[in-house]
Amino acid sequence: MTRTPIHDAEQSGAVPVDLGPLPEWDLSDLYPAPDAPQIAADLDRLQSACAAFAADYQGRLADLSPAGMLACIERWQEIDLIAGRIMSYAGLRYYQNTTDAGRAKMMGDLQARITEMTTPLVFFSLEFNRIPDEAYQATFTAPDGPARYKPVFDRMRAMRPHQLSDELEQFLHDNSVVGAAAWNRLFDETTAALTFDVDGEELGLEATLNLLTDHDRARREAGARALAAVFGQQVKLFARIHNTLAKEKAIEDKWRKMPTPQHGRHLSNHVEPEVVQALRDAVVAAYPRLSHRYYRLKARWLGLDKLQVWDRNAPLPQESPRLIGWDEARATVLDAYAGFAPELAQLAQPFFDKGWIDAAVKPGKAPGAFAHPTVTDAHPYVLLNYLGKPRDVMTLAHELGHGVHQRLAASQGELLASTPLTLAETASVFGEMLTFRALLAKATDPAQRKALLAGKVEDMINTVVRQIAFYDFECRLHAARAQGELTPDDINAIWMDIQHESLGDAFDYMPGYETFWAYIPHFIHSPFYVYAYAFGDGLVNALYAAYEAAPEGFPARYFDMLRAGGSQHHSTLLQPFGLNAADPAFWDKGLSMIEGMIDELEAMES
Template structure:
């Protein structure tokens, strides 16, 4: 394929319309890839890992409470240093994934960190051989050590699936091979080139066209996505086959009962809770997505919807570009309206180079908030194109950032939040921003456009992600019986798409390949249900806030500050909520239904 420059989407849309988009300043991590501090930290890490193993391997059972606390604190410092190094290398790489030097820097650093940390594999293995009673005694003797009990509980949940020390070290070393497949996926996606009306666009800019008012542009983008995905489908099928097979081998050796078990354990959530969520959403497809898309079909004046109409703006919706300053003010005012402290925590993201917002050639697509390490601060990545939905993405990722700042007080080992709860603050940030915009709507038409946009976002977050989850379940199950051809994977994809979108859609030739670009399938198998979990949780939380706002903010901040130190049952108890109750999910889904009811009433 001829290599041509991939145009920044802003070059055609006019970046002047967006204002001054911020870029990351990574110097809070390291000043440069050749900074002496990187060598200093790598040297320290190598020595610290070796001395940790020398001091503690084979001796955990002999430690008293004070000795065990010292051991944990040393382990935490090692985590922090390794995390700082990998955060810097990873963030630089995501800014320009097509740059060979950045890719090499990340890969070399990753190999060193893995090699240095291999001697630490004994820690979790030995910890899991300790008797429950022995640990309980140590916790009772030392409150500072007892604070880490939730970490030990999560580690010990893997106890039934633990292999021999030698095999665990082997698998630890082998981890870089699986990571290489992830990088192949990232680099392939970032280098894809799509030609629309003579312009060469990257994937982010092309996907952005699916929300254009002009239907012919949406169709052109969809067909071009299908063409390019089809041309590269063998690579994507190879990546998915390899990753799924690697997972199947690991799960089989560990004795994991299902491919999803590992994710549920790391999320600290019971399989039956996830199953209740999944079943509630699938049962609600007719009341949610099917009903909404039937409304949308009428608004668009179509006999049947095509896939390029799914995220189309409404006919009465003006195509408008939201400048960066307006986006920032909208989100910050919404945050401040909830609680001034929330805006204060968010402010440095804009002022200090903690956000990278522009769409640039070679930059990773999508958006994320990366917590880095607890003694630095999070960084947010966006691909900001000035769409109203991009404002919601800013509200979402900034919510993650606020959560990560608040949870940092727990320290490195306790700050990390399970994925199911990690989406709470982000989706809540979106809800605050949406509600503020809805309250400020000046006409019924403006209100209708806002409500429809929110319903679509919720359907994308809940219905679409549960359909993704079902696709992954089918993919991993099918891979156990042998290699999957691209056609096999395509068929699995279509089986969940038709069910979730409803009969109002026709699927163009080529849409069956659209599984290929979803990064979560490769980077974090079964991650996707966390979005639906987070949306349902936030809808229930917001209902509590509306019913009884007094004192809600304090309880909300306490929940975010807890990080990963509490189980979801403990975190939700102060709000009178329980995610293990099947009715809990219906409460969250009923909010989406209520919005659709209002939209239907507007038609009358």
């Protein structure tokens, strides 16, 4: 899952100090080499499996016995595993260097071949959703049937009202490689190739974004102005990408009779629209108590009447600039994990020892950070762009949380391991919270405690306030696009309205900041994804409060929740903790934790 690279992503440019040996991926657990014969063999196996599956089951799904349906699903799952392994390998190689033509070609060619091979399988979900409800329930509750897979197929059947004809679904499947996937790739390759002139030094996107957290205000300003200059030059291209993807989505949504642009995301997340709306409304109502209040406080700390955009993630004046070597970062996170439960640290340890992390900043490397689950008969891989800042340590804790979650959920098998986005951020944000609390417990100096608290508040604002603001930006952009083509100025205006609402009156905005929507990948890759971060943060705040109130037995319940993967609805998974995300007051509990930290910071001023 991609860690949102809003303030802590780095990509190219030289690392200024020795951070120690930084690990690189060893992808040989997937395939030994890009020309390995095993890839060709798996492609042959995939083609045969797809053809045989279609020959055996097309037109016959409704007549299968419970045992026959179980066998069918297990064959479907095996196809997922083969295709997932091939594309994971090609994708991870590509993300290591998105500007390498050979890697890009390999990924594109394999994506096209696998799309073609799997075209005969388009019938499966369409025909499956035509099985009468009574027959479906009987098959999936029979003792010798596929009962354990029912959550997957309940989610599939939720798409029934939005299903198109077999012919149209096949067309969309075949066309996907030249539709959204092609525009996604154009976005990725464009952002990876951008360079920024910062006081005569040429930097990539992520290294330039990293300057926004520099101790030197002049360097922060130089970075912000360099970003604005390049985004301004490229804004027509980014506006074209957004216009095209939003219109493509609108056309498909119209055919599928989706009531809103967000509805498909809610269905895939297995979350009710009213739950998301309750989260959004609670956060927006809290803007004055959280971001507006905190940024006024930060302006006082920095001795400024108004903050500029390059001050938003600035370190505090009393915070000594310190870069954290890789060994220290590793020890910090593993110790924090072990303090919660030794098993958590043991699950994270192989990432460091076995080449499951790619940490160094390299030219062409994908920006930000993510944990890719690959396939359940392999293991996840974590990508970082580690530059030794305290936030980079938190990003390590975050991505390892994803990795541990993916390892635990793998026991569910390929179809059930994937966690809906609403819970996908739980382990990652919990890992950050454990690391933060461990560091805070060791902080005896008031200035150090203040810096830690302020850093955590800023991370939470970036995770909750910023992500809900981004969600509102997407909602407004898609609504505006429905009325016609959007000019860059139209999109800029939506962005700035959202910034004023969410950040408050503590800011002035430099000319050029209106284009800063352009580089955010979530709008391109996963429309309306971003609320999952706020969902995860609010959920983790509530979970952590439950842990502090009753630590006995909590780790065991926590591990059970992670092992469940996507096999249960979020309401069921939260029951053992006495939590209910459908209750509007649930979100206020999580937001009150952030408010309490700001209260403590304000009290330090008196």
